[in-house]
Amino acid sequence: MDRVQRDALQRDLARLADGDRDAFHPVFVCLWPLLRGFVGRYLPPEDAEDAAQEALVKVFARAGLFDPTRDALSWSLGIAAYEIKTARRRRQRRREDGEPPVGTPDAAAGPEALAIARQRTDAIEAVLTSIDPADAATLRAYASGAPPPVSGATFRKRVQRALARLRVAWRISHGRS
Amino acid sequence: MAAPEAVLLGRARRAYEVGRLRASLPTVALVAPMVGLSILLCGRYAASACSGVALAAVLAAAAWRGQQFARGARAGLVAGLGPLLLPLALCLHLCAGGVCLLAPSICVAGGLLGGVAVGVRARGRADGSSAGYLAVALSVTALTGCMGCLIAGVSGVLGMAAGMAAGAAPALWWWTTGSPPAARS
Numbered sequence: 001m002d003r004v005q006r007d008a009l010q011r012d013l014a015r016l017a018d019g020d021r022d023a024f025h026p027v028f029v030c031l032w033p034l035l036r037g038f039v040g041r042y043l044p045p046e047d048a049e050d051a052a053q054e055a056l057v058k059v060f061a062r063a064g065l066f067d068p069t070r071d072a073l074s075w076s077l078g079i080a081a082y083e084i085k086t087a088r089r090r091r092q093r094r095r096e097d098g099e100p101p102v103g104t105p106d107a108a109a110g111p112e113a114l115a116i117a118r119q120r121t122d123a124i125e126a127v128l129t130s131i132d133p134a135d136a137a138t139l140r141a142y143a144s145g146a147p148p149p150v151s152g153a154t155f156r157k158r159v160q161r162a163l164a165r166l167r168v169a170w171r172i173s174h175g176r177s
Numbered sequence: 178m179a180a181p182e183a184v185l186l187g188r189a190r191r192a193y194e195v196g197r198l199r200a201s202l203p204t205v206a207l208v209a210p211m212v213g214l215s216i217l218l219c220g221r222y223a224a225s226a227c228s229g230v231a232l233a234a235v236l237a238a239a240a241w242r243g244q245q246f247a248r249g250a251r252a253g254l255v256a257g258l259g260p261l262l263l264p265l266a267l268c269l270h271l272c273a274g275g276v277c278l279l280a281p282s283i284c285v286a287g288g289l290l291g292g293v294a295v296g297v298r299a300r301g302r303a304d305g306s307s308a309g310y311l312a313v314a315l316s317v318t319a320l321t322g323c324m325g326c327l328i329a330g331v332s333g334v335l336g337m338a339a340g341m342a343a344g345a346a347p348a349l350w351w352w353t354t355g356s357p358p359a360a361r362s
Contacts, residue, residue: 056189060192
């Protein structure tokens with residue numbers, strides 16, 4: 001978050017604390033990705049989203065009490081930090097009670113998971129056809145666990161290079177690694 | 178379970194509004210000792226309780242709404258202390274026992290004091306927001322003062338209202354015309 005955004009958050013949260021409802025949406029737009037990212041860094045994905053939402057709701061619940069002389073960003077992150085602590089404690093309690101953790105996948109994959117896996121395989125196959133066939137063959141051999149046709153060190157080096165080229169090709173076709 | 182962004186926006190909005198209402202509770206709680214004092218010293222239970230309920234409702238609404246309404250409520254509470262405490266304190270000292278003919282005059286003076294206080298606080302607010310500010314400030318001052326002036330009965334409350342109108346008249350003049358009374362004459 002740069003200085004301009006930080007100043008804007010300070011100004012908008014002060015307006016919201018004063019009761020100006022027009023400042024609600026700008027604060028929401030600014031805080032939601034920020035809190036989601038912050039909470040996501042300290043909690044596993046299955047808990048992070050819920051904890052980030054709780055943190056955001058609490059920030060708005062206390063927005064009427066916000067003191068404009070305080071730093072808005074630190075104040076919001078303080079509430080999020082407390083929410084992280086609460087989520088961790090809840091997780092710890094679940095583990096002590098022997099409950100299965102939230103987000104544990106079933107042994108049998110559902111239709112949605114199967115569809116996602118199939119889509120992912122198709123995408124990888126499509127990218128493999130776009131790179132050098134020698135690289136594709138190396139990667140297929142590596143994925144299947146078949147014994148390498150060359151020495152171990154050479155094969156590892158080839159796999160490393162092929163993976164680097166695959167990443168570049170993936171980034172070009174899918175926009176991210 | 179994670180909610181979509183629109184649902185989250187709705188939740189955040191509700192949390193904000195409920196949070197504002199909850200934040201108004203300390204201000205509303207100030208009404209309780211005022212009502213207690215009024216009931217104890219004036220002995221008019223129903224009237225004191227009604228004034229207290231009305232004052233609590235106005236304070237809660239103004240604090241929840243915020244901006245000039247909340248500022249008006251705060252100014253009204255401070256200004257209302259004059260008409261609330263002056264009659265109670267003076268009548269206890271000067272009119273111990275029996276009917277006190279001084280009480281309505283003290284209520285007029287208290288009302289005048291409250292009206293002037295609102296007028297002074299409203300000075301320089303001759304903009305679009307001053308209507309809400311003045312309306313809330315005067316209502317809160319009147320309801321607060323009412324609980325003190327009940328000691329003199331209906332005449333006390335009417336006297337306070339008259340005094341307050343006289344005290345706040347310059348501010349009202351300023352607000353309606355956009356310039357202070359002295360500048361017109």
